[in-house]
Amino acid sequence: MAVEARTNSDVAELNVLDPGFRPDGPEVAAARAANWYARTPIGFAVLRHREATAFLADRRVRWGGVESLAAQGITSGPAVDWIGSVLPSIEGEDHARLRRLVSRAFTRAAVDRLRPVMRAVTEELVEPLVQQGECEFMADFADRYPARILAELLGIPPEQRETFRRLPQEIGLIFTVSAAQHLERIETAVATLDDAIDDLLEQRRHTPGDDLLTDLIAAEDAGDRLSPVELRNMAGALLFAGQDTTRQQLGQAVRLFLDHPGQWRLLARDPSLAPRAVEEIMRVAPGVNTIWRVTDETIDFEDLTIPAGSFINVLSNAAHTDPAAFGDAEFDITATRSAAQLTFGGGIHYCLGAPLARAEMAEALPILARRLPHPRAAGPARPGPTLGPTGPLTLPLRFG
DSSP states (O other): OOOOOEEETTTTEOTSSSOOOOOHHHHHHHHHHHHHHEEEEEEEEEEEEEHHHHHOOTEEEEHHHHHHHHTOOOOHHHHHHHHHSSSGGGOOHHHHHHHHHHHHHSOOHHHHHTTTHHHHHHHHHHHHHHTTTEEIIIIIIIITTHHHHHHHHTTOOGGGGGHHHHHHHHHHGGGGGTTGHHHHHHHHHHEEEHHHHHHHHHHHHHHSSSSSOOOHOOOETTEEOOOHHHHHHHHHHHHHTTTTTHHHHHHHHHHHTTOOHHHHHHHHHHHHGGHHHHHHHHHOOOOOOOEEEEEEEEEEEEEEEEEETTOOOOOEEHHHTOHHTTOOOOOOTTTOOOOOOTTTGGGGGTTTTTTHHHHHHHHHHHHHHHHHHSOOSSSOEEESSSSOOOOOEEEEEOOO
């Protein structure tokens, strides 16, 4: 369905709840050209990079997970409890305490220790694809690779890995504008994952290992530790954020490279470009294309007064292609951008898992580019949600 941007003066109205809404569509570009924001049925959409960066860092604006469900009529139950328990939903001293404890275990050094594992897993998963000359990329690689890395990081036994791979994908529906349609599926996945994490934590208490779960159990700051409920919530959020979003971003990356085969060949020839390639991919094709926020108080920002309790919807595609920040920049993995992509958020809620996601992408993509030359579509891809965590559900490829 086509979505219109209706204007009142120079401020467009974008229906972000319409299933046909495209955050990278021409109506959004037109709205951005007219003004830095647009109105939506539930608040305001931020369209330009400078203003988006400011809102993500503003302490008067907080993550709106619980409120985004309430906007769809979901005000209680396991889904609300789960989204209200994850770190981005927690504010103030409670947030500072939890982040302080978790950051002691979840370090860049821990991520760097996994880089050889990332390369080995990539080679293992890609070898049968090379032999076949074709694949369904999402099922054959993107679904499996981040799940394997998370399993290594958390110390999940091989016989339990399929459970921990599947459930975060189900829970990921909570972040879409169709969460109400999938509520039973989401809540079943939350309950099953909670039970599985509790069992795994109990095993770690009796038999510690060289893994992140053991580190989280042992994490201490001035005599403070994570409670059993906090441990479960932290592990569950990490399984979602470290798996499902990376999976989607990998699909977005390969789909983007299909349209830019010269960039794929360049990455194969020069793996040192991988860190810049990762940032450019997330700029042009972010796996999370909207960042929800809610205002805690009335805010006067430039020419707009935003009432307390309003939704702010940062549209990443629009901010990442804002001519004021990026000019008319095309996709170019050799480029160094002066403005940063915003996929990992900003301010006190900047994603703790950003180093892991960046490393996973940077280690896997050069190997894929080298081992799977000249990729091309082997059939139509099945798209995922147009707003929220996004990426292809299926992506059939041929190569060679």
